[in-house]
Amino acid sequence: MPSPSPPLRPHPHLYEINTWVWLQELSGRTQRELTLGDIPDQEWDALKEKGFDCVWLMGIWERSAQSRAIARSLPFLRDEYDQALPGWQESDVVGSPYAIRAYRPDPALGTWDDVERILRKLHDRGMQLILDFVPNHTSLDHEWVASHPEYYIQGQSQEYQLAPHEFFVVGESDNPRYLAHGRDPFFSPWTDTAQLNYFHGETRAAMMGVLDTIAPYCDGIRCDMAMLILNEVFHRTWGRLLMDREWPANEFWSEAIAGRPGWLWIAEVYWDLEWDMQQLGFQYTYDKRLYERLRQFNPQGIVSHLRASLEYQRKLVRFLENHDEARSAVVFGRQAHSAFSVLLATLPGLRLYHQGQLEGKRVRLPVQLGRSAAEPLDEMTVSYYSRLLKLSHEDVFHFGNWRLLSLEGEQNVTSLLAYQWTWQEQWKMIVVNLSPAEAQGRVCFTDEFPFSEQEYACILLQDVFSDCSYEFGQETYRKNGLLLKLAPYEWQIFSVMAVRGGFKS
Template sequence: MSVPPRHPSLYEVNARVHLRRLARETGRSRAALDDIPDAWLRGLSACGLSWIYLMGAWETGEAGRRVSRSNEEWLRGFHDLLPDLREEEICGSGFAVAGYRPGQDLGDPDALARFRERLHREGLLLMLDFVPNHTGLDHPWVRDHPDYYVHGTEDDLARRPQDFIALDLSGGRTVLAHGRDPYFSGWPDTLQLDYGNPALREAMIAEVRRIAGWCDGVRCDMAMLVLPEVFRQTWGRDAQPFWPGAIAAARKENPEFVFMAEAYWDLEWTLQQQGFDYTYDKRLYDRLRSGDAGPVRDHLRADPEYQRKSVRFLENHDEPRAATVFPPDRHRAAAVLAYLSPGLRFFHQGQFAGRRKFVPVHLCREPEEPVDPAIEEFYRRLLACLNRQAFRDGEWRLLECGPAWEGNPSHDGYIAFAWGGEGEQLLVAVNYAPDRGQCYVPLPWTDLAGRSVRLRDLMGTAEYDRDGGSLLSPGLYLDIPGWGCHVFAVEEER
């Protein structure tokens, strides 16, 4: 098994959608993990990716599918996306887990283990989901351990029917809570686990240990919901910390096992301190989306170790497609900033092709869409950059951008940073503003003095020869259109 770089890249694949598409493309009635070609895996590895996140790999129960197939609000969205949608293509949410067993759609019971072995042969690691906050409606614990769940009263059900459900269990009619976060109504295909119950915490730690035998890391869905302070806010119940014990238990048997947290509400640092290797960087995504360079630049001033553990993304299965959020020029600028910054670089299947239609996690078919050749070429170049050793394992530093002349404020739109390592010197400069701007960027490498230097743009065809001393002071002069960018390799002049 290969060791990932300090700043790895991850590719999310919707397991059920991908296998349905593969079946259509090969003319089969169904496809399993064994049918995914080695050449496809080899191609992902060649792009410099380190992780494959296989989303929706666990068993979804019939009760969850019934909810997905009957919720009128969801159905309207499903049919807007796919007017010819068949009921069998509504497979239930991959996050309403009925058991941490590989779903039947993946193949026979050993298919997931074989898939992981194939990934390892190509130098790739496997990440799967762990959903700590809730289970599906027909998880075995509902029948065997109803005390593992948050209970309600008939009055709770009457006042908040969106948050509670009555079930006929062996002890009689029982009101249980749906899984939820403190700001939204319950998810009707789930039941809320009770982290105030020590037995439940131990049972979930055992689940984490078992999952660690299937994969090399887990993406922990809404990881902050089980923090004691959040659990208390949501349910009015005290709970002991869960994550430090769960992470330690998994690593006792698998020391290199990786935990990635879906995290919001500025709780990323808290989760990192409790042992998470990586936490979602939703704040950077929101700031890139706002289109203002200042907050993005300030965000990149954070503690280096915090940044190394941040997950940079422009889309995923919870966010809209990047091609619909960012106009083309800003899409490219945002991608350069997000993915060439330090941390884990998270890509979503379809992103490289410029897909625009968001597919809910309840479906196992996606609409047909044309490839955007300009976006595809851009990501081809960006991934080639990420294959360079300095971007994967090098040292990063944010650079200051000064005014090109007195009274010209356009340097405020610039964000620039440098990477160095393994004999490489790389400069990233983005004018993250709608208008053309100018600035000087002093480069950080003192060994440039007395040398003739060539700046070669890895994202385009431009090449510039400069005196190395002038790049130190006053710095590299840049005059870039709005949302323009350069990724320069700083090399000896040929």
């Protein structure tokens, strides 16, 4: 088996890959059909060179024939395919990666040996492998549906008659069972899934067994819609069908995480339950709140969100896009995208980048598709992200101390955000205008100032993305603050140096 997981630095970088689509792209590039075991080493080398700590191979598990048939038939999905992949064929619809038939590699993608080979290659490069875990539901044709229907939420005939879209029928006609489709309580059911019952002890044990199956082949898991199986949430969603079952003594997650030390646990979670999931042991939880405030172009909300405790923030998954969200290049536009990607790269927490984001791709691909349309590279975005990733790979952004800085008005000051990272002799300061209007303000230094007065006579600020530098005397800088004037969505990243004895002439 592969070596132990390589150590993960603080504030790691994670790259999400749509595995099926990626293999199609690589196959087209190499003019031969590739599986997981055939991925060229230079692909892993390139990700390492960009500074990624982890690779998330999204969607490697066996997909469902029934899910595929449903995905080919639903009108709203067919409309999405038309938008994302004009001229698509039925064969391009491979089914949802979140309606899992079995936790084994899909035969179209590869084998367990192939996954183990990838894990070894990533470990050789000091990187970790993340795979999917979908706790809430299985596909309709998972083997448990026939062999263990008791693992699932079940209704009675009357519930099925009232809401047939919420259930599907299994078993013999003289003894039918009405199994519920998986769902988020705020939306319609996922009709290609079967809802597991987490108030049933044997279901929990079976899902623990799934984790044991996955464990030797990865360093951690991204848990889909992880909050849905919290005891309180689950009871609120399914209480009417739980037949007065006793509440489990513990949360599934606390037991699962405690039993698998050393694994990296990432939770997709919403509804302000991020802190709760962190307390159960998740090292990282989705930061949808920041994403929503960025999409709303809400500077005050963004700054307010970043005032939360550092203990909480360092466990958040920051992102501008993923497979569920629209492409960031489209959502934000070039100016705001540039500014917000600086936040992604330099805020504390796990920094999630999505396949195609670094190239400026604009088409969001439905997860049911196994092929994407060709898009031209946005050379400006490629160059920009290359420089930004190189910068954020520096140790100061991983091992340093992060602090939000105070700002005092001048013009539109509430749209400005300033923070710093300090580590050993390194000091970086980031200032971002979060608005489409010019903004001006003073960065104030009190206890945040990392040098004592005896250590320096002057301060030098070097803009790391340009040749600009600024010089300040101690009194001006420390007592009056730093006056900054930024154009709409402008940002600056400074290397700050204390100069003993003043500047050379």
